Ligand code: HEC
């Protein structure tokens with residue numbers, strides 16, 4: 001079976017149906033082997049359970065004896081003030097001293113320098129056999145994982161990509177963690193059922209499947225610390241106390257740290273900023289940008305086909321493709337505005353006949369003061385006015401209650417104006 005691994009390691013990449021067929025034969029044998037192993041495991045687990053039960057009974061008897069002895073001692077000592085901490089020499093009748101075996105059962109951590117490792121060893125091929133029997137069902141024959149169980153091997157060089165694959169080989173810095181983890185937690189559902197030598201062998205196999213060691217490798221408590229994990233250099237000790245903290249001033253400012261605080265942007269795109277017509281100091285920076293945007297927009301809008309650049313546009317010669325494009329852009333307006341036959345006021349006024357009309361004069365619509373005033377002043381929706389407004393409504397008309405961030409591209413503005421002209425009549 002060991003031979004098959006050699007053949008198959010390259011085959012995982014997707015080579016060869018023939019190899020796939022050959023693989024079916026040993027797989028059958030595995031099934032039988034696996035079944036036998038499972039029976040063996042079940043028997044072993046039963047034996048462990050029985051032993052544990054006996055042990056618990058023994059302990060319970062011992063604890064009962066202890067409690068009885070302590071109660072007797074407490075009775076002769078007489079009553080003590082219940083609120084006070086126990087005076088020296090007096091114990092509460094709670095718990096008992098942990099047995100050395102119990103401490104040992106908890107004390108199983110293995111450190112990077114090898115501290116805590118039991119004496120023992122195991123080689124790659126022994127490890128492979130145990131792996132196939134006890135681990136491959138979830139982690140795959142070569143650590144490539146079955147379904148969504150964790151991947152154990154591979155992923156080299158993937159950490160800095162968008163799709164990092166963190167495995168023992170690509171990611172884990174210390175071999176002690178592998179030994180500790182497998183010994184402590186695996187096989188999943190039957191934790192701590194492996195012998196020390198089995199763990200050594202499995203760790204050797206995991207190293208082999210990550211190309212860290214050759215197939216003739218034997219891992220032992222002797223050579224354990226000599227193994228260097230590929231990504232060890234990817235980890236370093238937390239050095240923030242020296243590396244980062246000195247970069248901050250000795251006494252960081254914690255209050256009133258800025259001379260003045262200004263609102264420089266509003267979340268208008270999300271439309272979460274409440275409309276406030278009385279507020280005439282909105283985003284100042286965008287307003288400046290608008291001035292530029294308007295200048296830039298001019299030539300573009302003037303280009304709108306043969307339409308007269310200055311005034312009212314009701315020209316049938318408008319480019320239909322441009323109108324169609326504008327219709328697409330209008331979807332962003334249509335949450336609030338209607339246009340065309342049967343259009344009515346919604347959040348915003350309907351836009352029929354808007355081009356060339358005075359600003360803010362639809363009778364049954366309540367405009368903001370600023371928009372109504374613009375109309376009173378005699379301002380009209382020329383292409384220039386419209387282009388400037390659509391590029392940045394709030395920068396162009398401070399205090400408008402049209403909660404729309406503005407159109408970024410001149411192309412969209414041009415197309416939309418063509419659409420408003422054609423559709424609005
Ligand atoms: C029933 C499925 C199953 C079996 C069998 C199994 N494992 Fe696991 N293994 C898991 C799961 C699930 C995790 C992740 C557990 C978690 O993150 O809490 C895991 C995690 C691991 C990890 C850490 C992976 C990582 O990158 O975090 C290693 C190493 C490992 N298993 C080794 C083994 C070995 C060796 C065996 C055989 C002795 C084994 N497993 C058997 C399911 C399984």
Ligand code: HEC
Pocket residue numbers: 329330332333334335336337347348349351354358359360361362366367368369371372390399400401402403404407416
């Ligand atoms: C979130 C709702 C909303 C969106 C989206 C919106 N508007 Fe408005 N629009 C309004 C409101 C409200 C007014 C009235 C503004 C005021 O009174 O200050 C208005 C006013 C206008 C006016 C002035 C109407 C008039 O009669 O003077 C025009 C033109 C206009 N919008 C065009 C557009 C276009 C084109 C779009 C899409 C690019 C758009 N709006 C997107 C809500 C919206």
